[in-house]
Amino acid sequence: QWTGVYDCSVCRRKRLTGQEFSKKALERHRKDKDAPLKCKTCVAAAEKEEQDRAAAKTTAAAAGGGGGGGGASSEAGAAGELHTCAACGEAKPAASFNKNQLRNKGPGKQRCMPCVTAASEAEAAATTDAQQAKLKDLRQKAKKADAVGSVAERLGGG
Numbered sequence: 469q470w471t472g473v474y475d476c477s478v479c480r481r482k483r484l485t486g487q488e489f490s491k492k493a494l495e496r497h498r499k500d501k502d503a504p505l506k507c508k509t510c511v512a513a514a515e516k517e518e519q520d521r522a523a524a525k526t527t528a529a530a531a532g533g534g535g536g537g538g539g540a541s542s543e544a545g546a547a548g549e550l551h552t553c554a555a556c557g558e559a560k561p562a563a564s565f566n567k568n569q570l571r572n573k574g575p576g577k578q579r580c581m582p583c584v585t586a587a588s589e590a591e592a593a594a595t596t597d598a599q600q601a602k603l604k605d606l607r608q609k610a611k612k613a614d615a616v617g618s619v620a621e622r623l624g625g626g
Contacts, residue, residue, distance in 0.1 A: 477504035478514075487599075512592070523581065526563055551575070555583035 473483045488507045497505045550559040569578040
């Protein structure tokens with residue numbers, strides 16, 4: 469499932485293992501070999517760029533009086549409301565929240581953008597730590613196996 473050598477179509481890195489890609493991306497690539505394959509690093513970078521653009525757009529709209537569109541009056545009214553972040557517990561204006569957090573999550577479940585970013589970074593760090601721990605364990609097992617005598621003893625366990 470994770471074996472194979474893959475290339476990222478965005479950053480053009482070559483000979484990557486399946487661990488560098490999401491399970492869904494690998495499934496799509498197996499079904500259609502011509503489908504573009506993006507590594508997790510490129511996906512995270514694109515997601516971060518999109519979040520930065522959205523934050524800049526929100527900041528510009530708040531500074532410019534809502535952008536002057538037909539839906540701006542409803543957004544301007546919603547911007548005056550305070551929402552409580554479920555993670556940090558602070559009451560913040562709607563501009564501090566992603567639209568999906570406000571629309572799809574109910575009160576008590578919505579998190580502000582800084583808390584969402586911090587949580588995703590913590591999750592990524594935890595994943596990396598778990599991978600490093602697993603790799604260290606496998607290296608120790610390999611070292612222990614090398615300390616045993618012949619190949620037959622290694623495979624047979626004694």
